Amino acid sequence: MDKGAEVTRVLGPGDTEEAAALLRAGRLVAFPTETVYGLGGDGASDKAVAAIFAAKGRPSFNPLILHVADEEAAARLALLPEGALRLAAKFWPGPLTLVAPARAGAPISLLARAGLETVALRVPAHPVAQALLRAFGGPVAAPSANPSGRISPTTAGHVLAGLSGRIAAVIDGGACPVGLESAVVGFDDAGAARLLRPGGLPAEEIEAALGAPLLPAGEGISAPGQLLSHYAPRAPLRLAAASAAPGEALLGFGGAAGAALDLSPAGDLREAAANLFAMLHALDARGGAIAVSPIPERGLGRAINDRLRRAAAPRERSPA
Ligand code: TXA
Ligand code: MG
Numbered sequence: 001m002d003k004g005a006e007v008t009r010v011l012g013p014g015d016t017e018e019a020a021a022l023l024r025a026g027r028l029v030a031f032p033t034e035t036v037y038g039l040g041g042d043g044a045s046d047k048a049v050a051a052i053f054a055a056k057g058r059p060s061f062n063p064l065i066l067h068v069a070d071e072e073a074a075a076r077l078a079l080l081p082e083g084a085l086r087l088a089a090k091f092w093p094g095p096l097t098l099v100a101p102a103r104a105g106a107p108i109s110l111l112a113r114a115g116l117e118t119v120a121l122r123v124p125a126h127p128v129a130q131a132l133l134r135a136f137g138g139p140v141a142a143p144s145a146n147p148s149g150r151i152s153p154t155t156a157g158h159v160l161a162g163l164s165g166r167i168a169a170v171i172d173g174g175a176c177p178v179g180l181e182s183a184v185v186g187f188d189d190a191g192a193a194r195l196l197r198p199g200g201l202p203a204e205e206i207e208a209a210l211g212a213p214l215l216p217a218g219e220g221i222s223a224p225g226q227l228l229s230h231y232a233p234r235a236p237l238r239l240a241a242a243s244a245a246p247g248e249a250l251l252g253f254g255g256a257a258g259a260a261l262d263l264s265p266a267g268d269l270r271e272a273a274a275n276l277f278a279m280l281h282a283l284d285a286r287g288g289a290i291a292v293s294p295i296p297e298r299g300l301g302r303a304i305n306d307r308l309r310r311a312a313a314p315r316e317r318s319p320a
Contacts, residue, residue, distance in 0.1 A: 005165055005166065006165060006166070006167075006168065007165070008160060008163065008164045008165060008166070008167050008168065008169060008170060009168065009169040009170075010156065010160070010169070010170055010172055011029075011169050011170070011171045011172065012171070012172060013127075013128045013131075013171060013172070013173045013174075015171065016128065016131040016132040016135045016171065017135050018169075019031065019132055019135070019169060019171055020132060020135035020136040020137075022168045022169055023040060023041065023042050023048075023132075023136050023140065024042065024136070026041075026042060026045060026047055026048045026051070027041075027048075027167075027168035027169075028040065028041050028048070028051055028052060028055055028166075028167040028168055029041075029132075029167065029168055029169045029170070029171065030145040030153075030156070030159045030163065030167055030169070030170040030171070031128060031129055031132050031142070031170070031171045031173070032126050032128050032129060032156075032171065032172075032173030032174065032176055033067075033124040033125075033126045033129045033142075033176065034094070034095055034124060034125050034126045034129075034176060034177050034178045034200070035095045035124070035176060035178045035179070035180060035181050035182050035199070035200045036144045036145070036152040036153060036154055036176050036178075036179065036180070036181055037144065037145040037152075037153045037154065037155075037156070037158065037159050037170070037176065038065075038067065038124075038129070038140075038142030038143065038144065038145055039052055039055060039056065039142055039143055039144065039145035039146075039159075039163070039167065040067070040132070040140045040141070040142040041140070041141050041142070042136075042138065042140070042141070043064075043066045043067075043107075043108055043109060043112055043138065043139035043140050043141035044107040044108060044109060044138055044139065045109055046109045046110065046111045046274035046275065046277075046278060047270075047271075047274045048109070048141070049064065049109045049111040049112045049141050049274070050111060050270050050271075050273035050274035050300065051270065052064070052141060052142075052143065053111075053273060053300060053303055054270055054273070054299070054300050055163060055166040055167055056143065056146070056147055056148045056163075057147050057148045058143075058148040058303055059148060059302050059303055059306060060303050060306040060307060061111065061114050061273070061276075061303050061304075061306075061307050062114060062143070063112065063113050063114035063116055063118075063119075063120060064112045064113075064114075064120070064141045064142065064143050065097050065120045065121070065122045065141070065142060065143070065182070065184075066108060066112060066119055066120065066121050066122070066139040066140070066141055067121075067122050067123070067124055067129065067133060067139065067140045067141075067142055068121060068122075068123055068133060068139050068140075069123065069130060069133040069134050070092075070093075070123055071088045071089070071092055071123060073123075073133075073139075074088065074092075074098075074121045074123060076103070076106070077102065077103060077106045077107075077108060077119060077121060077139060078098075078100040078101060078102050078103060078106070078118075078119050078121055079100055079101045079102075079103060080098065080100050081100060081187045081191050082191060083187055083191055083192075083193045083210060084098045084100050084185075084187060086209060086210065087185065087193075087206065087209055087210070088123070090209045091201060091205075091206075091209070092123040093123040093124055093125035093130065094123070094124075094125050094201060095124075095125075095178050095180075095181075095182040095183065095199060095200030095201045096122065096182055096183050096185065096199075096201045096206070097120050097121065097122040097182045097183065097184045097185070097197075097199075098120070098121050098122075098184075098185055098186075099118050099119070099120045099121075099184060099185065099186035099187070099196060100118060100119065100121070100186075100187065101117055101118055101119075102117060102118060102119040106119070107138065107139070108139060109141065110277035110278050110281065111273065111274060111276065111277050111278075112141040113277075114277070114307075115277035115280065115281065118186070120184060121139075122182055126173065126176075126177075127173075128171055128173035129173075132171065144181060145158075145159045145162070145163060145167075145170070146158070146159075146162045146163070147162045147163065150162055152180075152181060154175055154176040154179045155174070155175050155176075156170050156171070156172035156173070156174075178200040179200075180199055180200040181197070181199045181200060182197075182199045182200055182201065183195065183197065183198060183199035183200060183201040183202075183203070183206065184196040184197035184199060185206060185214070186217075188215070192212075192215055193206070193210055193212070193214050193215065194214065194215045194216065194217055195214040195215070195216065195217060196217050197217075233280050233281075233283070233284035233290060233311060234284055235283070235284050235287065235288060235289050235290050236289045236290070236312075237289075237290050237291075237292065237308070237311055237312040238289065238290070238291045238292065238312070239292050239294075239305075239308055239309065239312050240292070240293075240294040241291035241292060241293060241294075242293075242294075243256075243257070243258060243291075244258055244260075244291045245289075245291065247288055247289055248288065248289045248290060248291040249261075249283050249286060249288060249289070249290055249291070250290075250291050250292075250293065251263060251279055251280070251283055251290055251291070251292045251293065252265075252293045253267065253272055253292075253293040253294070253295050254266070254267035254293070255267070256293040259293070260283060260286075261275075261279045261282060261283060263275050263276060263279060263293075263295075263304075269295075269296070269298075269299050269300040269301045269304065270300055272295065272300070272301075272304060273300045273303065273304055276304055276307065276308075280311065292308055295308070
């Protein structure tokens, strides 16, 4: 990933209107939350979310947290089960992320959700994050603002050390008071709460508010972005296909002949990443098998291939 492709501006805590305008233009802005600095992009835009993955150099598309200003905004995006409402009332705004089924038609990038039916929502307490979210008005997708595999940033200086030249701006709001990512809690079909990721809100406090013990993450969802956190189409998926066999629809790349849909006719991996989940969903909805053109194993192509391999894996998936 080349550095210095753009000049990263350092904004002050009062510049949230300007930062919101950058987000509206599809640009990336790092901002402070009480946990860690987030690498924010328009959570409704597959393109902006693809740019987040590209800036981080993430090898796979883990689902991202969508940040909103208050519980009402969260409830417009997801169907919060009773336990989630209880935790939201007690701990939002704060270092807690809740995973719940997305509402039909909610303006959330499928790429940010990694194609899942559920969405992770967080209402941060940091005043700069609050001001930015209110100025922007929509959900902001934000993983921690560090290159993949590096530790999470808790100052604007950390953000610049890792991402300078790859993002439009960072809002310097000083050091993050919590310094540890939010606790992530999901709910099973029976409404029982599961701790998907321990974090900046102690599990004991969450359990006290629920009046029940938190279940462990459970099969398949213990590790962030693993297994159950992955979208798999119902249709069989064949990778690195030169062309479609009878009965298959071809998901092309780079202008493949005979493609039903093309991830990027121009062969642009960022565009392909932005289109990936939406196009898989569209082809899956038609029924029948799907063949996918070869995707180059470089840059975002590695993440696309990682995601496609998981989607193509047998449905009885073993831990990986
Ligand atoms: O404190 C934080 O949470 C920071 C700040 C910026 O808000 N954000 C952060 O995001 O740590 P990230 O992308 O590094 O972590 C997101 C976590 C991952 O563990 C991911 O697997 C989980 O949330 N997650 C997101 N959507 C999910 C979903 N639909 N189901 C299960 N887990 C999900
Ligand atoms: Mg992280």
